[in-house]
Amino acid sequence: MSFHNPILTVDIVMLTLDGGQLHVALMPRTDEPFAGRAALPGGYVHADPATGRVDKSTTHAALRILKQKLGFTPRHLEQVYTESGPTRDPRGWSASVVHLALHEPAALAPLVEAGTVTLHPVHPQPHLPPLAFDHRRLIDLALDRLKAKATYSTLLAHLLPPVFRLSDLRMAYELVCGTTENKANFRRKMLAADALIPTDIVIGSGGRPAEGYRLREDVTTIDGLISGA
């Protein structure tokens, strides 16, 4: 049987909370096609034993690419959907395994400073420049997944600094889910999940100082590699 193997890539929708707004991280493309356009961090899956560069899975490919391009491992990474077809990449039939990544803003700040990365608000509607490929659709897929998974889990804590107030977490939920949450109910449900640890750090010297919480240390969630809450 003769067949032509398609192109296989990964793209990562990296989200963070910056200035009380959910943002997606984009990078200008250095190569054709779409050179100069804003795009999701992504790249080819390495699958050729002859080069000695072989990814163990598409998740490992996503981690390698994030390490190379952003310099860190995200606090949450999960596979969302594989988008594919003959026309989405001018180089040929391609499939991209789309990943959702969550991380706190501090790690992205120096990259934004250096001009390597730009952050763009995605809520309530994405405000984005023209993007390479079908990356606008890939962002929508990841946002839908985040919204579906966020309800009453501690997932969104991965968007916040290591120590945060319950009110910060509630704000993240309200942003992502588009709902208003009752303070007492939210607190009860979040603490019941047993993934938040109180710290002795008090956050906010001004109007509303409050107890700081952190995620249990084992709750770093890399899809299929490290399991957590």
Added chain:
Amino acid sequence: MSFHNPILTVDIVMLTLDGGQLHVALMPRTDEPFAGRAALPGGYVHADPATGRVDKSTTHAALRILKQKLGFTPRHLEQVYTESGPTRDPRGWSASVVHLALHEPAALAPLVEAGTVTLHPVHPQPHLPPLAFDHRRLIDLALDRLKAKATYSTLLAHLLPPVFRLSDLRMAYELVCGTTENKANFRRKMLAADALIPTDIVIGSGGRPAEGYRLREDVTTIDGLISGA
């Protein structure tokens, strides 16, 4: 840049309800590797314009393969996960886009009769012969997805004949979710979903005749192609 494109396939975990048990459909492999072993229906994604055979997406590839191998289009098809790596296929680095398909048992019966397909119970634990590739894991991924999505939606009606009793649907839920459902609550929630239409067919001449329901006709759910409840 030089790279070696990986193999891209789709595999379909086709589930049905037969004799009150959830079953997965397997077919013996005709080719190496793993010739003769039971395997999920699946195959290469067609991506070579030179052959004139080009799938529009991996979902279209799954539909084409099911049509070729089983002769019908399933009532529900969705992408579950892309499993990948250098060792899962002896032919080389490969990615398989795993799909979950649901269908009523009647369409599978003639294929089972002809020996083309074998049905194997998967609940509470899969009882399966040795399978080709990592297909056992792919089945587990699809079952996890089914369980996560089944709760209080009419999804599992796709496993039943076109007209069914609410008690048939409840039995399917109890099987898949491993829970016992209160009859009255279940009925209320299912009817509230507005996807079930009462028919004037009465099912069961013996002990428990009951009103037959069907799914709204527009509720055939092929991932990304036809949307429904």
